[in-house]
Amino acid sequence: MYRINNYNDTINLKLENMKLLRSLSILIMILTIGLGAVSCKKVSDADIQNEAQAALNANPDLSGVMVTVLNKVATITGTVEDEATKSYAESTVAGVENVVSVVNEIVVVPPPPDYSALDNAINAGLADALKDHPKVTATVQDGVITINGEIRERDLQTLMEKLNALNPVQIVNNATVK
Amino acid sequence: MTLSEKYKELVDIAINNKLSVNDTGKVLRIEGEVDTADIKDKMWEIYKNLDPHFKSNDVVLNVKSKVSAGDKVKVVTRESRLNIRQGPGTDQPIVGKAEKGDIITLINKTNDQWWLVRDNDGEEGYCYSQYLEPVN
Numbered sequence: 001m002y003r004i005n006n007y008n009d010t011i012n013l014k015l016e017n018m019k020l021l022r023s024l025s026i027l028i029m030i031l032t033i034g035l036g037a038v039s040c041k042k043v044s045d046a047d048i049q050n051e052a053q054a055a056l057n058a059n060p061d062l063s064g065v066m067v068t069v070l071n072k073v074a075t076i077t078g079t080v081e082d083e084a085t086k087s088y089a090e091s092t093v094a095g096v097e098n099v100v101s102v103v104n105e106i107v108v109v110p111p112p113p114d115y116s117a118l119d120n121a122i123n124a125g126l127a128d129a130l131k132d133h134p135k136v137t138a139t140v141q142d143g144v145i146t147i148n149g150e151i152r153e154r155d156l157q158t159l160m161e162k163l164n165a166l167n168p169v170q171i172v173n174n175a176t177v178k
Numbered sequence: 179m180t181l182s183e184k185y186k187e188l189v190d191i192a193i194n195n196k197l198s199v200n201d202t203g204k205v206l207r208i209e210g211e212v213d214t215a216d217i218k219d220k221m222w223e224i225y226k227n228l229d230p231h232f233k234s235n236d237v238v239l240n241v242k243s244k245v246s247a248g249d250k251v252k253v254v255t256r257e258s259r260l261n262i263r264q265g266p267g268t269d270q271p272i273v274g275k276a277e278k279g280d281i282i283t284l285i286n287k288t289n290d291q292w293w294l295v296r297d298n299d300g301e302e303g304y305c306y307s308q309y310l311e312p313v314n
Contacts, residue, residue: 125290125291127268127269128267128268128291128292128306129291129308131268153231154256155256156231156232157222157226157232158256158308160232161222161308162308164238164239164240165240165242165290165291165307165308166290167209167238167240168238169205169238170204170205170235170236170238171232171235171238172235173231173232173233173235177231177233
């Protein structure tokens with residue numbers, strides 16, 4: 001039979017309770033630390049990096065951008081076509097959870113201009129422009145007219161006026177002036 | 179020396195005539211329309227003085243003199259007569275010829291290269307615009 005009016009029994013019971021409480025709090029502490037360790041593992045740099053790279057990969061304009069993460073600081077490298085895309089890549093990565101800051105080392109490389117329309121327009125006018133100068137030949141590339149062959153000095157300005165009127169990017173005169 | 183400095187005389191006259199001037203570092207571009215053929219001729223004269231054989235390859239001078247439909251234009255071939263053609267192109271048949279120095283009438287500017295004109299015999303056809311100059 002269990003009687004708590006026994007003084008010794010009461011002391012023993014109290015001691016038992018304290019031990020239990022201590023073990024419990026130690027257990028809670030261990031659990032807390034353990035859980036903390038688990039949650040720290042969840043936001044490793046590698047995980048942040050994967051998430052940031054996925055965010056970049058989702059946008060085809062940012063396909064040339066790579067991200068590395070160290071101590072939650074993201075560094076982005078690679079090339080894009082303009083400043084706006086460079087800024088957009090930065091804000092994309094900055095918006096990824098657990099990224100504390102972004103170092104933007106992206107290089108802007110504008111795409112080469114498309115001269116095909118201008119080349120076609122120049123080529124269309126070139127035959128008429130050269131008609132009176134049969135010893136001159138011309139080629140067109142990237143808006144640049146290059147002339148070869150030979151031309152009399154007194155006809156040169158006339159030819160140059162005709163070629164300049166075709167609005168080229170440049171005229172390269174390799175013709176022999178006689 | 180920059181291109182703008184090298185061709186300062188040309189740049190000055192261009193600015194005075196409100197032409198577009200763009201020095202890319204590699205090529206100096208001067209574009210636009212001037213009031214008279216004399217200004218255009220003067221600019222080509224300056225350009226030729228600075229680069230007599232046009233061998234520097236560092237200028238694009240695309241200057242046109244102002245002209246509208248109905249204006250008189252002068253034939254400015256070097257020595258030959260100017261072909262008047264049925265259509266806008268050197269592959270088109272020749273329907274008439276205008277003498278050097280003739281003053282004829284511009285009907286319209288078909289494009290930058292070819293203008294529709296009427297000669298003094300009333301004949302209409304297309305001439306290469308570089309051989310026509312507005313009379314002011």
